[in-house]
Every structure is written in C-alpha cells, then in structure tokens.
Amino acid sequence: MNVASADNYNFAYLDEQTKRMLRRAILKALAVPGYQVPFAPREMPMPYGWGTGGVQVSAACLVPEDRLKVIDQGADDTTNAVSIRKFFQRVAGVATTETTTEATVIQTRHRIPETPLKEDQILVYQVPIPEPLRFLEPRETETRRMHALEEYGLMHVKLYEDIARHGEIATAYAWPVMAEGRYVMTPSPIPKFDNPKLSDCPAIQLFGAGREARIHALPPWTKVVSLDFEDHPFQASKADHACEICGSCESYLDEVITDDQGGRMFVCSDTDFCSTRSNAQQSGAA
Amino acid sequence: MNTRPEAAPLLSVRGLAKYYGTRIGCTDVSFDLWPGEVLGIVGESGSGKSTLLSCLAGHQQPDRGEIHFDGRDLLAMSEPERRRLSRTEQAFVHQNPRDGLRMGISAGGNIGERLMAVGARNYGQIRETGLDWLGRVEIAGARIDDRPSAFSGGMQQRLQIARNLVTAPRLVFMDEPTGGLDVSVQARLLDLLRGLVRDLGLSVVLVTHDLAVVRLLAHRLMVMKSGQVVEQGVTDQVLDDPQHGYTQLLVSSVLQV
Numbered sequence: 001m002n003v004a005s006a007d008n009y010n011f012a013y014l015d016e017q018t019k020r021m022l023r024r025a026i027l028k029a030l031a032v033p034g035y036q037v038p039f040a041p042r043e044m045p046m047p048y049g050w051g052t053g054g055v056q057v058s059a060a061c062l063v064p065e066d067r068l069k070v071i072d073q074g075a076d077d078t079t080n081a082v083s084i085r086k087f088f089q090r091v092a093g094v095a096t097t098e099t100t101t102e103a104t105v106i107q108t109r110h111r112i113p114e115t116p117l118k119e120d121q122i123l124v125y126q127v128p129i130p131e132p133l134r135f136l137e138p139r140e141t142e143t144r145r146m147h148a149l150e151e152y153g154l155m156h157v158k159l160y161e162d163i164a165r166h167g168e169i170a171t172a173y174a175w176p177v178m179a180e181g182r183y184v185m186t187p188s189p190i191p192k193f194d195n196p197k198l199s200d201c202p203a204i205q206l207f208g209a210g211r212e213a214r215i216h217a218l219p220p221w222t223k224v225v226s227l228d229f230e231d232h233p234f235q236a237s238k239a240d241h242a243c244e245i246c247g248s249c250e251s252y253l254d255e256v257i258t259d260d261q262g263g264r265m266f267v268c269s270d271t272d273f274c275s276t277r278s279n280a281q282q283s284g285a286a
Numbered sequence: 287m288n289t290r291p292e293a294a295p296l297l298s299v300r301g302l303a304k305y306y307g308t309r310i311g312c313t314d315v316s317f318d319l320w321p322g323e324v325l326g327i328v329g330e331s332g333s334g335k336s337t338l339l340s341c342l343a344g345h346q347q348p349d350r351g352e353i354h355f356d357g358r359d360l361l362a363m364s365e366p367e368r369r370r371l372s373r374t375e376q377a378f379v380h381q382n383p384r385d386g387l388r389m390g391i392s393a394g395g396n397i398g399e400r401l402m403a404v405g406a407r408n409y410g411q412i413r414e415t416g417l418d419w420l421g422r423v424e425i426a427g428a429r430i431d432d433r434p435s436a437f438s439g440g441m442q443q444r445l446q447i448a449r450n451l452v453t454a455p456r457l458v459f460m461d462e463p464t465g466g467l468d469v470s471v472q473a474r475l476l477d478l479l480r481g482l483v484r485d486l487g488l489s490v491v492l493v494t495h496d497l498a499v500v501r502l503l504a505h506r507l508m509v510m511k512s513g514q515v516v517e518q519g520v521t522d523q524v525l526d527d528p529q530h531g532y533t534q535l536l537v538s539s540v541l542q543v
Binding site: 150164 | 365366369373388391392394395398399400401402403404407408409410412413430431
C-alpha cells in the first residue's frame with residue numbers, strides 16, 4: 001500500500017461519517033429500485049460533470065480487498081477513466097484492473113461492459129441528470145409529485161413526439177426505463193444498446209449524481225423495462241458493422257474518424273472486451 | 287333546452303368559502319350542478335369567480351364548505367385519487383391557452399397526453415384519436431404535427447378544448463374560454479362549444495364576465511359580487527328580469543351595438 005496515502009488520507013478519501021451517510025442513501029436506494037434518494041454530496045477534487053457522484057458512491061463501497069476497474073465510454077484508457085483509477089489507487093491503495101471479470105467494483109461512464117457481470121460485482125454509474133422527467137417538467141416539486149403518484153404519461157408524450165417527428169423513437173441514449181414496475185428512471189446516458197443488460201443483472205447497479213445530489217439503484221435481478229409503444233416497440237440497436245480490430249458483430253461500436261477524406265472505422269467501445277478477443281485470436285492463430 | 291335532471295346532482299357545493307388572509311375570496315357559495323347542465327358564473331373582476339372555480343377544480347383548498355362530485359367528497363379525497371379524477375372525469379379550460387397547452391409539443395402530443403396518462407400505449411390509436419379530435423374542433427388534420435405556437439389564438443383555444451375533452455370528462459370547468467379572442471372567432475368557438483356540450487352531454491361550470499357568452503351557453507346563471515352569490519336562476523330569467531341591484535347594473539352596462 002502507498003505509505004503517503006495511508007498517512008494523509010482516510011481510506012478512500014472520504015471521512016467515515018460521509019461514507020456512513022452515503023451508505024445509508026445507497027441502502028435506501030437499493031430498497032426502493034429506481035427511486036432517487038437525496039444525499040449530501042461533498043466537494044471532490046474534480047469538477048462537477050467529471051463523475052463526482054460516481055466517485056463518491058465508489059468511495060463508499062470500496063473496501064481494501066476490492067479490485068477496481070474504471071471505464072469511460074467503455075474505454076479503460078481515456079483521461080477520465082485513468083485519472084479516477086489513479087485517484088483511488090492513491091487514496092485507497094486498492095488493486096486495479098482493466099479486466100471486467102477480475103473487478104469487484106466497476107465505475108463506469110455511459111456504458112455497461114460487454115462481458116456479462118457476476119453476482120459479486122458492483123457497477124457504479126456516473127449520472128449527469130438523474131431525473132428522467134427533467135426536460136419535460138422543469139419544476140422539481142412537480143416531478144417528485146409525479147414520481148410519487150406514478151404519473152408517467154408525460155414520458156410517453158416525449159416518445160410520441162419522437163415518432164411524430166422522426167417516424168421512430170429517435171432516442172439513442174438515456175432511454176427511460178421502468179424499474180420493477182414502479183419508478184421510471186433514467187439509466188444514466190448509456191446507449192439504448194445497453195438497456196437490456198440493466199434487467200435481471202446479477203450485479204448491484206448504483207447510480208450517483210453528484211451535482212444533482214441523488215443516488216438511485218437497481219438491486220441484483222431487478223426487472224427493468226424500457227418504455228415504448230405497443231406498435232413501436234423498444235429495439236436495442238448498434239452501428240451495422242463488425243469491429244475492425246476484433247471482428248465482433250455483437251458489441252457496441254464507436255465510429256472513429258480517421259482522416260478528412262471521409263475515412264472512418266468502427267471499433268468496439270469496450271476496450272477490455274476488444275483486446276481480450278483479439279488476444280485470443282492471436283494466440284489461437286499462433 | 288335543459289336535459290332532464292337525473293336523480294342526483296353531478297356536483298354539489300355547500301357553504302364554500304375561501305379567504306386570502308382576512309380578505310374574502312368567496313364565501314357561502316352553495317349550488318347543485320346536474321348532469322348535462324351548463325352553469326354560468328358572472329360578476330365583475332375581483333368578485334370571486336375565479337377563486338370559486340379554482341376551489342372547485344382542486345387547484346386551491348377552500349377554507350370551509352363541502353364539495354361532492356358524483357356523490358364523492360372531493361375535499362376528503364386523497365391526492366392521487368383527486369388528480370386521477372381531474373385527468374379523467376374532469377377537465378379545466380384556461381382563459382389563456384398557453385396555461386393549458388404544452389407549447390413545445392405538437393398538437394397531436396397535446397391531445398394524446400391525457401390518453402397516455404391513463405395508460406394508452408398504442409401510437410396508432412393515439413394518433414387516430416388525435417386526428418378525430420382535431421376534426422371535431424375544426425382544425426385541419428394536416429396540422430397534427432405542428433406546435434401550438436404556430437397556431438392562431440382561436441386555434442390554440444380549440445386545441446385546448448380538444449385536449450381536455452379527449453378522455454370524455456363529465457364535468458368541464460371553463461375560465462373565460464372566449465377571453466382575448468376577437469368577436470368572429472368568439473362566435474365560432476361558442477358555436478363549437480355549444481355543439482360539443484350538447485353532443486357529449488357535458489356538465490360545465492363556466493366563468494366569464496361576458497353576458498353574451500352565458501346567454502348562449504348557460505342554462506343557469508349565478509351572479510357574484512364581493513365574493514358572494516347575489517342572485518341565481520335560469521339564465522334568461524336572470525338576464526331579462528334581474529332582481530338584485532348589482533345584476534341590474536351589470537345587465538344595463540352591456541354596450542349595445
């Protein structure tokens with residue numbers, strides 16, 4: 001363990017009282033799937049929008065035996081993922097990994113790993129706006145009342161507008177879902193491709209929104225349904241290509257512009273999934 | 287002109303009072319509204335008409351009195367029940383269509399909102415109903431995907447009416463539905479309202495300061511002054527033979543063209 005971290009910081013940065021407060025909020029959120037529990041976010045050494053909510057939830061969950069993985073849009077090696085991973089290495093001294101199957105806590109921004117999660121894992125999402133009704137109804141007092149009374153007609157008005165304007169539901173990410181038949185929640189802005197993975201997931205899923213001071217959660221094996229119309233059902237979709245590195249047709253793809261001549265390639269957004277596959281292919285060929 | 291009153295009134299109000307601090311909003315209001323009946327409430331600005339209407343519609347909590355809707359005590363009802371009722375069996379038409387419409391959402395979405403709120407989940411059917419209602423309020427079906435902000439004032443008001451009537455409410459509250467519209471548009475709207483009220487057998491509580499509107503629409507009339515009901519009766523009788531001094535003043539104040 002890093003000596004400097006042990007001397008200067010409490011384990012995992014936050015003080016124990018703050019962790020206690022966070023854990024109470026997390027437990028309440030797990031008890032009421034999809035319900036947004038208010039909590040008192042602390043100032044974190046990073047700007048809002050960089051995952052302060054996710055970092056606090058991770059800090060409250062971490063124990064010294066944990067192995068942490070951090071992904072940003074599926075990738076382990078982007079700035080946000082690298083800096084949050086380093087942060088916890090330093091202040092918690094926990095082991096880190098890029099391999100989904102080895103991790104016990106995975107903090108993620110906007111993706112669910114392609115590799116199926118297991119029962120002893122915790123997936124922590126960074127959430128910018130936890131309120132699915134926010135852009136339909138600006139008043140917080142009113143949206144809370146709507147949740148309390150299950151008045152979710154407005155959510156479907158949004159989907160109706162999409163079909164009326166675009167011929168289909170044009171929402172590609174942050175597709176609203178119904179958790180366990182009660183609360184409508186936003187799945188943090190994951191692509192709709194990932195929505196089916198929310199449901200009946202063996203891992204614990206925690207959603208932390210730092211600026212908005214809300215935590216919501218999905219306990220393992222929760223039934224999560226993407227909202228839709230009978231005659232315009234929900235469909236998970238991805239770019240109609242295979243990954244150019246590992247050749248996968250099943251994983252979610254990023255479109256990468258390669259030059260200014262219109263050149264582009266499609267590669268897996270989940271870097272761990274992609275490298276595991278291409279390594280296996282190389283060793284198989286060798 | 288009036289439909290035969292059924293055995294029980296749809297809306298029954300007893301001793302209703304609402305105070306703003308020490309000032310009187312409205313006080314001691316009692317009346318019965320029968321199915322299929324249109325009740326006009328007239329009075330000058332500040333006479334308590336709108337206060338009364340918002341108490342009836344559940345937007346404000348009255349300080350005293352009782353309101354029964356179809357035998358159910360509205361004031362004792364839980365909030366979810368109350369709100370479900372106001373989405374299904376009741377409707378509220380605002381004076382300013384901007385208060386009653388969602389301006390950022392297409393006409394079809396506006397009409398469909400109440401349907402989706404009570405569980406409609408079939409896009410095709412919602413759209414069909416939307417088109418049907420646009421036709422009924424004389425808006426071209428081709429405008430179903432236009433936002434209300436692209437509509438004229440009269441069209442917005444008709445759209446608001448369609449949006450409210452789509453779940454076939456039994457009781458509609460209207461707050462100056464023709465206010466702010468020019469006379470020819472007013473006339474068309476009144477025509478339309480009269481037709482809808484008759485065809486659908488609606489009960490309506492209509493608040494206005496325009497005596498011509500109540501003459502056309504209302505079966506019965508209540509005159510309010512300083513928060514109190516000073517006279518009530520059959521519309522033509524009240525307007526042609528006003529008994530109370532204030533009603534006489536009101537009737538004689540109407541400008542003749």
